Amino acid sequence: MKESAPPADFVTRGRLAKETGTNIETVRYYEKTGLMPPPRRSESGYRLYGEDARRRLRFILRGRELGFSIAELRSLLSLVDGGDYTCGEVQEMTVAHLDSVRSKIDDLRRLEHTLAEMSAQCEGGAVPQCPVIDVLFGKAASGRSQSE
Known part of the structure; x- marks a missing residue:
């Protein structure tokens, strides 16, 4: 049975990692810590990430480059997610x-x-x-x- 392709604007975890210059384990870690929300799943169970996930991961990675802790990033993202900051x-x-x-x-x-x-x-x-x-x-x- 042939699987349907993911929507054009969605990528797998591996592709997301490659596009952002990180690795799969890092993406998994940020999901586990709650910095990245759970992704949607394809029919075959693959995790799929859209543009919002790409932007969020870039935000997290850049924040880490600047030395922000996970807790500090969580606070910043909480402000952003609330939209009222x-x-x-x-x-x-x-x-x-x-x-x-x-x-x-x-x-x-x-x-x-x-x-x-x-x-x-x-x-x-x-x-x-x-x-x-x-x-x-x-x-x-x-x-x-x-x-x-």
């Missing part, structure tokens, strides 16, 4: 995310500074003891060993 509400969420990103950047700068200091204390080469290892074990880096 203001630019101020979206800006508030975006500013909160930006503050979080800036905080992470500050943390990374401190981490970079610490690692640079540790690396500078290491003589390299064939020296048997390394101050970096001492620091990681919680010993003071200035003195190699109190027993030497």
